Every structure is written in structure tokens, then in C-alpha cells.
Amino acid sequence: MKTINLTTQRQAVYDVVRQSEDHPTAAEVMNRLVERGHSFAYGTVYNSLRYLADKELIRELKLGETASRYDARTDDHQHIVCEVCGRVDEVMTPVPEEWMTRVAEETEYEVHEAHVVLEGVCAECRSKRKR
Amino acid sequence: MKTINLTTQRQAVYDVVRQSEDHPTAAEVMNRLVERGHSFAYGTVYNSLRYLADKELIRELKLGETASRYDARTDDHQHIVCEVCGRVDEVMTPVPEEWMTRVAEETEYEVHEAHVVLEGVCAECRSKRKR
DNA sequence: AATAGATTTATACTTATTCTAAATTGAAAT
DNA sequence: ATTTCAATTTAGAATAAGTATAAATCTATT
Structure with missing residues (x-):
């Protein structure tokens, strides 16, 4: 409905x-x-x-x-932000289930979701930096 | 200095x-x-x-x-937020290195950091809910 | 005591977003 | 076709979090 x-x-x-x-x-x-x-x-x-x-x-x-x-992508995925240029890319490699399970044990939470924002330097900015 | x-x-x-x-x-x-x-x-x-x-x-x-x-904790750790009461707890179980490596391969980023915010229901809210 | 640099204060401003009340739209019922 | 009612849009005010600014105050050193 x-x-x-x-x-x-x-x-x-x-x-x-x-x-x-x-x-x-x-x-x-x-x-x-x-x-x-x-x-x-x-x-x-x-x-x-x-x-x-x-x-x-x-x-x-x-x-x-x-x-x-x-x-507009609504399937499960995370994001990575370039520290240099600010671009945002998708991360499709899923967060390991096993880690989530361990976190549930550690915290005694019922874990529903993980929102991950990674930070680093994108390929383009990396090659510019090298000269 | x-x-x-x-x-x-x-x-x-x-x-x-x-x-x-x-x-x-x-x-x-x-x-x-x-x-x-x-x-x-x-x-x-x-x-x-x-x-x-x-x-x-x-x-x-x-x-x-x-x-x-x-x-005030500055050592490497993540956080989990209770969807019911809003409390925030520490997550000390480290994000698997291996996953970060895989992400680096997938995205071609040089990955520096991961900020993870987990969501779920804390032990206290869970027991309240059951009754 | 005089100077300079850093810090604090009070206040104005900015940015992102939500709220509000009136106007508009659109579908359903007459 | 007209009325009606709920949902939506509009313009603009309001809010919340944080930053900027300029003057006043501290603090360490000469």
C-alpha cells in the first residue's frame, strides 16, 4: 500500500x-x-x-x-570523500557482517545499520600530487 | 613543538x-x-x-x-547511536583493516580514515520494549 | 611601566533547514 | 460542469548551529 x-x-x-x-x-x-x-x-x-x-x-x-x-542509488553502500578535492565516490564493498556481529556483542545493541564515511585521496588528486 | x-x-x-x-x-x-x-x-x-x-x-x-x-576519548574508535533514546556509545572493536584495503582497491583511493556511525537499539531500550 | 601577541567578549552575520499561513492544484462527488 | 476537500506549493519568516569581527582584556617580556 x-x-x-x-x-x-x-x-x-x-x-x-x-x-x-x-x-x-x-x-x-x-x-x-x-x-x-x-x-x-x-x-x-x-x-x-x-x-x-x-x-x-x-x-x-x-x-x-x-x-x-x-x-539516487538506494542499494546498500557507503561513501568515500576525497580530502583534497572533496569529490564523493560510492563504496560498494560491503561492511563485513562479522564486524557488525562483534560490535553487537561488544555494545549489547541490536545493530540495524552502519553508515560509513571514509576519507582519503582520490586517484586523480594522487597523481596530481606526485607531479 | x-x-x-x-x-x-x-x-x-x-x-x-x-x-x-x-x-x-x-x-x-x-x-x-x-x-x-x-x-x-x-x-x-x-x-x-x-x-x-x-x-x-x-x-x-x-x-x-x-x-x-x-x-574526550581520542584513541581510535567508532560510535553507535540508539534509535530509540538517542544515547551514543563507544565502539572499540576496530574496523577490519582488510575491509579498508578492499575499499582502497575498489575505489583507487589512498584511504586514511573511516568514520562509522552505527544505528540500533541499546540494551536498555530493548528490555523496555520487550515488556 | 610599556609593548605586543594571544585570547575573550558581545554582537552581527551566514548557512542550512524548517515552519507557517495563504494560495493553488487535482481528484472525487455532486 | 461545479463544488468540495485534501494535498501540495509558494513566499517569506523563523530557527539552529556555527563563524566572523572589532573592541576590550590578559599575559609574558622587555
């Missing part, structure tokens, strides 16, 4: 997120909407992002920056 | 963080300072927290909430 009501605004926001190669912030989504000729209220973009994340069509990422980012 | 200049304010902020069982936000640190009879400017508390984190006397935690939290 999961009805999804994609209004014009929500569809347009969804399209922007899906068609972005990076992981745009709300402000970036807004800019890209304007580039496409839309002019929605700021609040609507936030509402739409929240709605889409709620329906699990997109994911909200909190990577430790001030602004949330959005990702 | 790492000189550390602990002014009255910085020392007091450091004391609050060290003597907190939980992981207080800046606002909570401020409240606890007031309870102890201090009345520092808001900016000073933020500056002190930044200074102490800089000198690695404390750590700033970004757990996906709106406000940062602060932790």
Missing part, C-alpha cells in the same frame, strides 16, 4: 538527482532545476527531497559537511 | 568534556559550564572546543545530527 505521488515538482527533483553524476546538495539540486527552466520554491525542493527519501527513491547522505547530499 | 596553551576557559571546557559520561554538544557543554558557575561567551566555547580538538585533546563527532558532539 505504498502510494507514491509524484507531482511535477517531485518528478523534476527526482530527475535531477537521478541524472547527477555526483551527490548534489539541496542547493545544487536547486541550481540544476533552475538550469532546466524550473523555478520552484526553496521549501518545495526540501520537501520533495524529504518525500523522495521517505519513499526510498533517493537517499539522504550526511557526510560530515554542513549540508546533506542526495544520492 | 606542540605547545598547548590552556587558558581558564579552555581548561574549564576540557574539564566538562572529560567529566561527561555522554557525548555533549556545544550547547550542552555551555549548560554544564553555567552549572559550574562559569559564564563564557558562546564564541569562546566554540573556539575552545575547536582548539582542543585541534590539539587532539578531544574529538569532534559528526553523527548525522544537526549539532556536533564532543568526546
